[in-house]
Amino acid sequence: MFESAPVAAGEQSGNPDTQPLPSGGWSERILTLADACVVPPKISAMIQPAGVLYSDGSYCPEAALWRKYRPITTEPEPPQAVKHSLQGRWLWGGVLWAHFGHFLVESSSRLWALPQVEEDIKGIIFIPKRPSVGKEVRGYHREYLSLFGTDLPIKVLTKPTRVQELVVPGQGFGLGKITLGTRRFRDSVHSRFAKDVAPDGPEKLYISRSKLGLGKGGLLGEEQLESLLEAEGYEVYHPQEHSLSHQIARYKAAKKVVAADGSALHLFAMVGRADQQVAMILRRNSGANNLLAMNVASFCKCNPVVIGGLRTEWVPEKKQRSSRLSFGELDHQIIGANLARLGFISRHAKWSALSEEERNQILEDKGLGGQAGFVEASKSRADRSL
Secondary structure (H helix, E strand, O other): OOOOOOOOOOOOOOOOOOOOOOEEEEEOEEEEEEEEEEEEEOOOOOEEEEEEEOOOEEEEEHHEEEEOOOEEEEEEOOOOOOOOOEEEEEEEEEOOOHHHHHHHHOOOOOOOHHHHHHOOOEEEEEEEEEHHOOOOOHHHHHHHHHHHOOOOOEEEOOEEEEEEEEEEEEOOEEEEEHHOOHHHHHHHHHHHHOOOOOOOOEEEEEEOOHHOHHHOOOOEEEHHHHHHHHHHOEEEEHHHHOHHHHHHHHHHHHOOEEEOOOOOOHHHHHHHHOOOOOEEEOOOOOOHHHHHHHHHHHHOOOOOOOOOOOOEEEEOOOOOOOOOEEEEEEEEHHHHHHHHHOOOOOOOOOOOOOHHHHHHHHHHHHHOOHHEEEEEEEEEOOOOOO
């Protein structure tokens, strides 16, 4: 079972030069800046000079995007000339991610302030994470905001721009301690998000990644896991093939949810309930897994099961460590034993690990015969359920 790391009583950060905390502080405050200057990034990198400046050119740290213990947007140089401007009152949304999971966790982090400000603002201002993406707004960006109960336009700024009035809420969600979400952020999600989407779907759901491919953090042997779960009455669901509303309807309807760890569980967390049983199957060794389980536990008030049923992990030969390019190889015997013990499948179910012949055939079918370009990072058949 997963137990989220507690935040110490009274632990709050009123100092915007320190990480946002779920217990409050600057992460729950709202600033209003007159004649603010929004400076988009010029480079494509994890840490980028970009953000918001006051009218006198000084930096507004409350507008930075933090990940864990550090900001990944840092103070930019004041532009020599600002040729663009926006009139009226606007909400600062922060960094607009094209990556679905990072959008859910990091681009949504300031929307908690909408109930307090939406009546008199003209739209939501973002800056792109990647300058090459430009002003592109994806369909799921707009659908997410609609599900959040607003039809405000999205404005992505790619040039330094003066904004007559900019409302800057604190970062109420993200990666790190703030993955628990502030009370105000969670309250806003629970009171507004997808309230009109009715449950629709089976009681048993497996959220799959098999159609995304191994190159996107896939799982070797996931198709075999799907067949085993289907025999136990689970629907195999590929969320990327459906609208957000369709996904949410499925997530609301399910009583037992098994999922390969990934972005879909961030969306599930926003609509999940305490009476649902959730099992997350790890696909690689990464600290991000604990953050994902923390997110589900905090928002749903349930205790997700984390099953470390990896036979091994394949990593790029040149890096030889877990990365976004690595992929896990499932041990169905371990996974089945855990799911049976915890009541997700029949207690009489006896799943077997892939034979060497089956394993090699799958690798061959996926173009990885001989595992060219990858090596095994670890190999353990011990039960590593957390």
